[in-house]
Amino acid sequence: MTNRPETPHLDQITWPEDLRRMTPGDLRAVADEVRSDMIWSVSQTGGHFGAGLGVVELTVALHYVFNTPHDRLIWDVGHQAYPHKILTGRRERMLSIRQGGGLSGFTKRKESDYDPFGAGHSSTSISAGLGMAVASKLAGRPEKAIAVIGDGAMSAGMAYEAMNNAHQAGNRLVVVLNDNDMSIAPAVGALSAYLSRVLSSQSYHSIRDIGKMVTSRLGRTLKETARRAEEYARGMVTGGTLFEELGFYYVGPIDGHNLDHLVPVFENVRDSGNGPILVHVVTEKGRGHPFGSEHKEKYHAVKKFDVVTGEQKKGGPAKAPQYTAVFAEQLIEEAKDDDKIVAITAAMPGGTGVSDFEKHFPDRTFDVGIAEQHAVTFAAGLACEGYKPFTAIYSTFLQRAYDQVVHDVAIQNLPVRFAIDRAGLVGADGSTHAGSFDVTYLAALPNMVVMAAGDEADLKRMVKTAVEYNDGPIAFRYPRGEGLGVDMPDEIEALEIGKGRVLRAGDKVAILSLGGRLGEALKAAEALEARGLSTTVADARFAKPLDTALIRDLAANHEVLITVEEGSIGGFGAHVSDYLVGAGILDGTDLKLRIMKLPDLYQDQDSPDAMYEAAGLTAPQIVEQALKALGRNDLSDATAAADLAGGKARA
Template identity: 50%
Template sequence: MVPLLPTINDPADLRKLDRPQLKQLADEVRACVLDNVSRTGGHLSSNLGTVELTVALHYVFNTPEDRIVWDVGHQTYPHKILTGRRERMPTLRQLGGISGFPQRTESAYDTFGTAHSSTSISAALGMALAAQQKGEERHAIAVIGDGAMTAGMAFEALNNAGVHDDARLLVVLNDNDMSISPPVGALNRYLAQLMSGQFYAAAKHVGKSVLKAAPPLFELAKRFEQQAKGMVVPATLFEKFGFNYIGPIDGHDLESLIPTLENIKQLKGPQFLHVVTKKGQGYKLAEADPVAYHGPGKFDPSVGLVKPATAPKRSFTQVFGQWLCDMAAQDGRLVGVTPAMREGSGMVEFHQRFPDRYHDVGIAEQHAVTFAAGLACEGLKPVVAIYSTFLQRAYDQLIHDVAIQNLPVVFALDRAGLVGADGATHAGAYDIAYLRCIPNMALACPADEAECRQLLTTAYEQNHPVAVRYPRGAGVGTEPALTLQGLPYGKGELRRQGRRIAILAFGTLLYPALQAAEGLDATVVNMRWAKPLDLALLLEVAQSHDCIVTVEEGAVMGGAGSAVAEALQQAQLLRPVLQLGLPDRFIEHGDPAKLLAAAGLDAQGIAQSITQRFGAA
C-alpha cells in the first residue's frame, strides 16, 4: 500500500481521506509513535492506546476551530504527529525540541497545556461557554483518562457543566483501566461493573458478527442498545450530573467511533462519551506490561526493554522506598500514602510487604494530604510520597489541615529541582519557597543518597510536619547505611574550610559547589536544612568570611538563599550575599545536566558567578 502518513501535514489533509483509508493511517501513526519513542524515550503505552481515538476526533471535528483538550497530556503523541509535527518527533522531549505534553506556544492545535491531570473538563467548559458568549458555533472536547477521573477537580467541573444545557461540550472518557499506577477507588469499580455486563458483551458480539453486513440493521441495533441500557443498567453517574451518556464503545474500532462522534456533533448540551481503549495497543510487549512501557527510555522495539548489563546507581526514589520498608518494619504506626504514584514514588515493595498500611488515594493530592492529617490525628505516623510539583495542588490542605494543627506528617518530595525531559510542568522548582513560609513546617535538603535516608529518619522522629526534598534519578552514588540513624535536627556541617568566600549549599548542588570551591579556595557548608536554618553555623561562617554564596536547585526568589539573607539581616550582620538558583522563568525540557549548566548551577557556572561578583581567590 502507498503510505498515507507522509501526505498528512494537518487534520485538513486527514479529512480528505476516505473512511476505509483511516485504518491504514492509524497503523502508520502507531508505527511512527513506536519508532520515535524507542529512539528518544517518552510515554509509550498511553499513546499507543489513543491512536484511533485521535484519528477519529480530528476526522470528525473541525480542529483547531473545534477545541480538543487532552488529559493527561502525555497521550498526545498521535495528536502531534497529525498536526504538523511529524518531522519534529525525533526531537521529542529533547533540549530545543517539541514537548512531551501539549503546549499552546507550540501549535494552534494544542489548545490547552495539560501535564498535570484532571484539568481538561474545567478548561473545555470554559472554552465552550466562551464560544457561546461570543456567538461562535464550535465544539469543545475534553479527552480525560480514567485515572484522571479520580480527582475531585474533574467532578467539580462535571457538576458545573451539567447545568449549562446549551454548551457544546463533549467529555470523552478514555477508559483504559490503567492510570500510571493500577487504578483505584469506587469510580474504577463502577466502570468495571458497567463494562462487565453481559448485555453489552452480547450486543457488541451480535452487532459485529451478524448485522454488520446490513448497515441499517446495525445502526438500529446500536440505537436499541443505547435505549436498552437504561432498562438494564441503572442511570449512570454521569447522567445524574446532567450529561447525555453514550457508550461504552470500542475506542479502537473506527467504524464505531466515527459514526458515534458524527452523531454527537449534532447534539447540543453536555455530552459524555465512554470509550474503552487498551494501553499499549498494537505493540504486544506494551500490551502485556503497560506500566513498564508507560515511560521507557530508549530501546529496540524488536527486542523490548532489557535490563542493563551493569546495575545502575541507586536512585533517590529507591533509597526512599527501602527506607520506607525498613522504618515500617520497625514502627507499626507508619502508614504510606500516595496520590496514584506507587511506581513513580518507589512504593511497590512497601505495598507488597505492608498492604494494610498502604493507601493509594488516586489522583487526588488534596485528599491525600487531608487524609494523612486524619491518620495523624489518631496517633499514626503517615508518610506522604508525592512529587514536589504535585504537592502544589494541595497547598491549602498543607496549611489548613496539617501545619495549623501541627500534625506529624512526613512529606517525601520526589522530583525536587529540574526533572529533565518532562519540563516546566513537572519541575520541583518552588517547594523551598512555598514550604519555608509555613509555620510549624520544616524542610530538609539531603546532598546525597546516604543523607537522604538519614534525613528521612530525622523527619520521621519529629512531632510536627517535615518535608524531605530529593531529586529525580541518582546522586553521586554514596551508599546509604543499613541502620535507621538520623542526623541532628536543623544542623548543617562544614565540608571544606577555605577563606574569604563561604558557599552555603542546599541539597545535591553541594558537590558542584565543592568542585567550584577548589579553584576559589572557598569554604563550603552543607546546610542540609532550608528550615530551620542552622543559625549558629550560619553566623559563625558569616563572621569569619567576607562574602556569602548560597546555592540551591530551586527558585532563587523566596528560596533558601532568601532565608539566609533574612537571617543575616535579623542578626544585624551585614555581608554581601550572592544567591544562586533557578531563575525567574520556566525552564523547559532537556537533559538535566545541560539545563543546570545553562542556569549556571554546574561547577563551572558557580565558580564563574562567584568570580564575577567577588573577584578571583
C-alpha cells in the same frame, strides 16, 4: 537503527484537513500507519508510549469528524497525545520529542494551534474545555470543545467539579472518557455500539423529548414512574446514571479501536442539539505493540528500545543508588520496628518507591489515586490518631494540595511526613514537572520543618529524623536520579533539627548548599582551592528552621558567602538573607552575599545537565560567582578549566 515503516496513506496527511478529505474506508489504514510510525519514532527517542498507542483510532476519528483546530480538542495530561502530534503538522519533528529545543512530551499552546490547552498534570481537561465551550456559547459560535480524559484521571475530584458545572456549556461541550481499564467482549461490543448510535442520534433525542412532553401532562406518580423506568433502563444498559445525574447525556461504552463504531457516534454527537455529552470509549493501553500492552506500567514511558524485542536501551552501570530507592529502603527498615508508620501515594506507587514498601506492608500502604488533596488530608486524619503517615508525592504534584498542607496539616500542627521526590529540575518532562517551588511554599509556613538531602546517606538520616519527629509537620526533599556515591553509615541516626554540617573548612569563600547541588558545590570548592582561594563548603540540611549559628559563623569568617539551591526565588537563599538583614549581621561588614537559585522563568525540557547549566547552577558557575564577588574574572583560562574538570565531590 530500524528502518522507518512505509506509510503511504499517512504520507498524504500533514494537517487534519488532509485527513478529512479521505474516505471512511481509508481510516483503518491511516490508523495502522500512525501506530507503526509512533512505535518507530518512540523507539528512537524514548518517551510516553502505552497511552498513545491506546488512542490511535480515537485520535483519527476525532480529527476526522470534528473541525479542529476550530473545534477545541483538549487531551488530559498529554501522555496520549503523540498520535495527535503526528496528525497535526509535527510528524517530522517527532524525533525531537522531550529533547532540548524539540517538541514537548505534552500538549503545549505555543507549539501548535491544535494544542488549545497545555498540561502535564492530570484531570484539568474538562474544566478547561468547559471554559472554552462557554466562551463559544457566549460569542454565539457553533464550535465544540472536546475533552479527552482517562479513567485514571477521572479519579480526581476536579473532574467532577467541572462536570457538576458543565450544564452552562449547552451543547458545546463533549467529554470523551477514555477507559483503558476494562474490556468489551465482541458480542457485547457490537450491541453497545448499536445502542450508542441509536442513543446519540437526533431521532432518539426527539423521541425522548416527546416522551418528556407526554409525561409532563401525566399525574405526578405516573410521571415519576416513567422517569425512573427510563433512568433505570439506561443505567442498566450503559452504566451512565452517574454522568446523567451530573447533567451529561451519556453515550457508550463503545469500542475505541473500531472506527466503524467511533465515526458515526462522533458524527451524531457533533450534530447534537442537546446539552453536554459524555462518550464512554473503551481502549487498550499499549494497543498494537505486544510489549506495550503486556506490561502497561513498564511501558507507560520508555527509554529508546528495540522495535522487535521491546528491550529498552540501557545506560552505563549505576555509579550510586537512586534516591527514590534509598528512601523506600530506609522507610521499610523503620517500619519493621514501628507499626505506626504508613505510606501514602497518589497514583505513583512505582515512581515514589511506595510499591516496594507495599511488598512488605500491604495493609499499611495506601494508593489514593490521582487525588493529592485527599492524600494530604487523609494523612492528617491518620496523624490525629497517632499514626506516622509518610505522604510520598512528587514536588510538582504536591502543589495541587497546598491548601490542604496549610489548612489541614500545618495550622493544626499535625505530624504528617512529606517525602518530596523529584525536587529540582527533572529533564525531559520540562516545566510542568519541575520541582522548583516546594521549599518556597513550605518554608513560608509557621511550624513546618523543611529538609533537603545533599546526598543519599543524608536522605536515610532524614527518613529517620521524620520518623522520630512528632512535634508537627516535617518535609524532606530529594532529587531524581542517582546519589553522589558516598559511603553509607553502618547505623542511621536522626539529625538534630535545624543543624547543618561543614564538609570542608576554609577562610575566604563560603558555599552554603541546600539539597541536590551539593556535589557541584564541592567541585567548585576544589577549583577555587586550586586558584588559591580557601573555601568552606557547608550543607545546610534545613531550609527551616535555619542553622543560624552556622550562618553567623560563615558570615563572620569569610569574605564571600554564596547560597546554592535548586529552587525558586523566595526559597532558602531568601530566608538566609532575611535572617542576616534582620539580625543586623551585615551592618558594618564587607561580606559579599550571593544567592544562587533557579531563574525566575519556566525552563523547557532538556537533559538535566543542560537545564542546570542554563539555570546557572553548575560548578563552573559557582566558581564564577565567587571570582566576580572578589573582583576577579579569570575563570576562562585553560588552567581554571582543568581545575574544574579534575574537581571531585567529597562528602
